[in-house]
Amino acid sequence: MQESDFALFAASDESEELAAAAVPENSFDDTSTSGTDIPLNTILYGPPGTGKTYYTVIYAVAIIEDKELDTVRSEPYSEVIKRYNRYKENHQIAFTTFHQSYGYEEFIEGIKPDVLDDDSDGSSSEIRYKVSSGIFKSFCERARQATAASAVQVKDFGMNSLPNIWKVSLEGTGDNPTRTECLKNGHIRIGWDEYKEKITDQTDFSAYGGKNPLNAFINRMQIGDVVLSCYSASTIDAIGVITGDYEWHNEYKQYKRLRKVNWIVKNIQENILESNGGVSMTLSTVYRMSNITLADVYRMIEKYSPKAVHSGGTSHASPDETRYVFIIDEINRGNISKIFGELITLIEPSKREGQPEGILALLPYSQKPFGVPKNVYLIGTMNTADRSVTALDTALRRRFSFREMLPDPKLLSGISVEGMSIQEMLATMNQRIAVLYDREHTIGHSYFIPLKDDPSMDTLGRIFEDKVFPLLQEYFFDDYQKIRLILGDNRKPDSAKQFIQAEPVNYTALFGNAEIGAEEDCLYRINSAAFYDPEAYLSICLSQGQSEDEP
Known part of the structure; x- marks a missing residue:
């Protein structure tokens, strides 16, 4: 056996000089007509210490920038990792590690407890169970939103890249003077004026309550977030985007706490019960709507003001330019059938959304259709010392391209200790x-x-x-x-x-x-x-x- 037998594909976890190792041919080709030569679903496998996790950085950057792998690998690793971190901050790259306890509920969706605080001092709360998206489903929804927005040249309306969506009650339900004034003048207002302008850690909420909604309104709500004006337990009457920080306005007799808002649509009557997973809105004045997605928001805006959605403004990148990479480290340590569920079919390149044979699966908990966008790439790593490739789930093996990474002693050339060649x-x-x-x-x-x-x-x-x-x-x-x-x-x-x-x-x-x-x-x-x-x-x-x- 020659030394070259161990040098098919390798990289280091610690040195950018190791980025010159060779890569074998794809085991099959499911790449698109784009510039990158990396398939949609790829697993890097090999013994411990061969640079599999290290190399996911190079793969991810090559995918997002639509470049061939050799092109990015030839660049200084320090520059590549900077771009990788920037894409990760922009939520185009997500990273997770499988383990024995990892399940469908964490990856796709599951039923989880949700603590709904009332408008009191926070000591009393209502616990209910809701359907929550897992890490991969949320990632796909983000990629889908970018694709849908770019496909129709949707305005971003000043939203940030990942806006939270908030429910706000303006004085109460139904028509009232505060609601009318807020929709007219472009802001939202809430009360608890008894605490005055400044809310601190020392504020005593025992008398009037409001700790949680005040914290949400003042601290958690960010410029670029979306706000839904609650009209009743199941309907909203306006959709807007937060444009200003918390302000105190003493000119009002009540509801003196204010945030400026750009109202995109207002004076509507939209029932959001279905979009909200069949759950009615609660009495709490301010809280985050975890079941409503940005795609739901765009759909509602388009329903009442199509021109606002499709005319002018800052548009997102085209679908071909906006790529997303989901990295699964130690993919073989998880129970693949348990984690992936129906996703094992949906990740197949020909079954992706937008493909002629693309399919949607009805998810068991939310009862909503779900598919994997074609701009989402999957990269997995597996340690063959833990489990052989042949022991992997057969359905998973059919849907991934495998690239072997073996030890490469040549990358240690020139290193000697006490005259011994490492x-x-x-x-x-x-x-x-x-x-x-x-x-x-x-x-x-x-x-x-x-x-x-x-x-x-x-x-x-x-x-x-x-x-x-x-x-x-x-x-x-x-x-x-x-x-x-x-x-x-x-x-x-x-x-x-x-x-x-x-x-x-x-x-x-x-x-x-x-x-x-x-x-x-x-x-x-x-x-x-x-x-x-x-x-x-x-x-x-x-x-x-x-x-x-x-x-």
Whole structure:
């Protein structure tokens, strides 16, 4: 087995110099006619320490910027990560990690408790259960909104990129003087004037209540958020966007707390019961509407004022330019069937929204149709030491393109410690592991990257003692005879230089003639001092070791 067998695809978690590793051809091609060569659904797989998570940054940037992977990989990693963080702040990239407890409710949607505070001091609350979107469903809704808005050149009306949607009661339900004045003059007003202008942590709410709605109105509500004016328990009469910070207006006899609003549509009667998941609005003066989406808001605006939606204004980017990347780290650690549910069909490229064969599935909790937009890319990573690709859910394997990332000792070229080549050392260990176990349980090059900055015996010793040796123990289930072979201990006549010292067992002296059924002829002891002894490493490398066989 040659060193090149371990250099198909690799990258480091710590050094941008490793971004020059080679990438194999796609296992299948589901890319669009765009500039990027990355399929819609991709899994990067390989042993620990081969740079899978590191490389998701390069993949994500290449997708969003519609570039080929080689183009972005050739750039300095420090520049790529800056752009990655900017896209992430813009909510075009989301990252999650699967684990054994991860489920459909966290990923798609589920029923969760919702604490609705009344207008009191916050000590009394109503608990009800609502359907909440999971992380991936919310991400898809965001991508869909960008696509829908750009497809029809929708105005953004001064909304921020991810506006919260608030319910506000203007004095009460039905027609009243405060409602009329607010809709006329472009603002919203609420009360609790007894507390005066300033609300602090020391404010005592026990007399008049209002702690939670005041906190929402003054602190949580942001410029660019959407506000719905509540007319009744099921209807709204206006939709607007917050344009100003909290103000106190003493000229009013009551309801002196004010936020400026750009009313997009007003004097309407829109029943939002269905959009709100069948839940009526509560008496609380101000709270966030978690079930209403931005797409619902645009639909309502378009219903009452089509020209306001489609004429002029600042429009979003076109669908082809707005791409979203959802990264799932350790995808094989989760129960795929449990987490994905009906999504396993919806993520298929030909079944995406907007495709000729695109489909929508009726979600079990919300009873709303759902599909995956075609501008959402999925990138997963999986550690083959935890679980082989062949053990993955068959339906998942059919829908993803797999790219293997194996250790690449060449990326450690030029690194030496006490005259020992780290490149040769890693290549030799991995060849031995591949023979004694398989190549999916080899050792990644990124474990040795700290030696680039500090090629000392102390650093090498800590890498072996804290990282490499525990990994070998896990791989071989504490089969110390095989670990000795990996580390070349069988070629060292001096036991003081052995990482694992083998001491013969005299069973007769210990147990007499008793039959104990022991299979081991030796007891094994870990020699911690050897990790920091240069001579202990010589037998790891084939060209530097001795030829003695283990007795």
